[in-house]
Amino acid sequence: MKKTTSAIYISGLLAFFAGAAQAAEDVGSRNLAAACAACHGTNGHAVTGMSALAGMDKAYMVKTMQEFKTGKRPATVMHQLAKGYSDDQIGQIAEFFAKQQK
Amino acid sequence: MERREFIKLASAAAALAALPGCATSSGGKSIGRVVVVGGGYAGAAAAKYVRLWAPDIEVVLVERDADFVSCPLSNRVLSGGKSIKDLTVSYSKLGSKYGVQVVHDEVTAVDADKRTITLARGNTISYDRLIVAPGIDFMYDAIAGLNNADAQKKVLHAWKAGPQTVALRKQLEAMRDGGVFAISIPKAPFRCPPGPYERACLAAFYLKQHKPKSKVLILDANEDIVAKKGLFTKAWKDLYPGMVEYRANSELVDVDANTLTAKLQFEDVKADVLNVIPPQRAGKIATSAGLITANNRWCGVDYLSYESVAQKNIHVLGDATLAAPKMPKSGHIANQHAKVCAAAVVALMHGGEVYTEPLIANTCYSYVSDTEAVHVAAIFKYDANGKTMASVPDSGGLSSAASDIEGMYAEGWAQNIWADMLG
Numbered sequence: 001m002k003k004t005t006s007a008i009y010i011s012g013l014l015a016f017f018a019g020a021a022q023a024a025e026d027v028g029s030r031n032l033a034a035a036c037a038a039c040h041g042t043n044g045h046a047v048t049g050m051s052a053l054a055g056m057d058k059a060y061m062v063k064t065m066q067e068f069k070t071g072k073r074p075a076t077v078m079h080q081l082a083k084g085y086s087d088d089q090i091g092q093i094a095e096f097f098a099k100q101q102k
Numbered sequence: 103m104e105r106r107e108f109i110k111l112a113s114a115a116a117a118l119a120a121l122p123g124c125a126t127s128s129g130g131k132s133i134g135r136v137v138v139v140g141g142g143y144a145g146a147a148a149a150k151y152v153r154l155w156a157p158d159i160e161v162v163l164v165e166r167d168a169d170f171v172s173c174p175l176s177n178r179v180l181s182g183g184k185s186i187k188d189l190t191v192s193y194s195k196l197g198s199k200y201g202v203q204v205v206h207d208e209v210t211a212v213d214a215d216k217r218t219i220t221l222a223r224g225n226t227i228s229y230d231r232l233i234v235a236p237g238i239d240f241m242y243d244a245i246a247g248l249n250n251a252d253a254q255k256k257v258l259h260a261w262k263a264g265p266q267t268v269a270l271r272k273q274l275e276a277m278r279d280g281g282v283f284a285i286s287i288p289k290a291p292f293r294c295p296p297g298p299y300e301r302a303c304l305a306a307f308y309l310k311q312h313k314p315k316s317k318v319l320i321l322d323a324n325e326d327i328v329a330k331k332g333l334f335t336k337a338w339k340d341l342y343p344g345m346v347e348y349r350a351n352s353e354l355v356d357v358d359a360n361t362l363t364a365k366l367q368f369e370d371v372k373a374d375v376l377n378v379i380p381p382q383r384a385g386k387i388a389t390s391a392g393l394i395t396a397n398n399r400w401c402g403v404d405y406l407s408y409e410s411v412a413q414k415n416i417h418v419l420g421d422a423t424l425a426a427p428k429m430p431k432s433g434h435i436a437n438q439h440a441k442v443c444a445a446a447v448v449a450l451m452h453g454g455e456v457y458t459e460p461l462i463a464n465t466c467y468s469y470v471s472d473t474e475a476v477h478v479a480a481i482f483k484y485d486a487n488g489k490t491m492a493s494v495p496d497s498g499g500l501s502s503a504a505s506d507i508e509g510m511y512a513e514g515w516a517q518n519i520w521a522d523m524l525g
Contacts, residue, residue, distance in 0.1 A: 034441040035463045037522045038438065038465075038522055039465070039515055041521060041522060042150075046518055048514060048518070050515070077501075077511070081481060081497070083494070083496050084498065085461070085481070
């Protein structure tokens, strides 16, 4: 019993450090994407009530954000938030989330 | 290592004993220590994100309370839609998942030259960088009749979630049908600009069900409704007709706590339940640490790193900071400060450069009934000329109308932002 818990703890910790090393690759996109985490969960891992962004296909996210911007896709809040980001910034953010494990 | 041992190691006493060793929970050598003071929306997120992004930095979080209790959503305790338990989150995962050493105590002093803090229990802890996120303190010295503990028990603020929130709900439950619930709002800036008007909605929601002859009277020191004006006035008119009265330019001068009388400049207003949201300033430790730079109340910061403009190696986050124009004192903004600061602290401690193009978001949801909510949103970017944060043109905005779906998203926001800081 004790072994199991500590094994889970250690594997969790390894995953945590691996994630940190990966994130260090591109600090700019990591920083931009962190703003989304308040609603969509840390690194895009939503807990409930909002869509998860972790592992989302990059092309799908870029297209969806554009559709929020133009109003093609109806939204309560994302149309207002998406308009705050340039196409380049959206590309960076989408790249970051696409790299996160689902 | 046995889990029991690990927990013991992470416990406050052991953490303090182990501090001089500078070992990180990864077993490697730590490159330095960050101490965070205050575990609210800003401080807890900063502690977690420094560890998330730099496992080689040791992080100690000093927090007075045993658990986190959220201010956002706490007005729903008044309407009966939530209990305080629903708004309470444990600090335990900061230790078990991220290796943050959580110490439950109060910081009594900061020595910026020696880079140490002193705890109420007497220990000192040294830091390489200090992150101060003390929230707000109330300026009771500005309201003579409220400047004692007895009066403060009768006239509640309920502007820090917890026992005061529950006590205010009890006062509403005990109020007679036909009574007046008065809310006094201080001059801006204050914590959570839409909060007082949301409170009026949710008190009216409760009173409409249980004491329909009662009134909600808003005494606002400001010359107009500070946030989401159209959405709130519509809610008062449509959902609670005749129940909510709004009075602008009604700054509180004094209070008689025994008769529950709000003294304004030209008149006295007697209430059955009187709720005074006092004027605010940065939490006490900001004063003793020499961080106050604006109006004797707020802490000026560099918006690229949240480093204090007054003290080197000390960063200030959240409601205690001097806000850039239009940037509200909100939980969401506090979360965003935390990440910009965490990124800067990690970069600086690794000998790197601070990121110069931060973009941060704000979204404040407010409930207007037990199910329907509205929001205001904005995106801010760094303005290098003005050295401030400015809203990105054409971004942001308000809800078009109150809705149940936004009530659900408001709940989703809360669950996710709590997990983003503590989960």
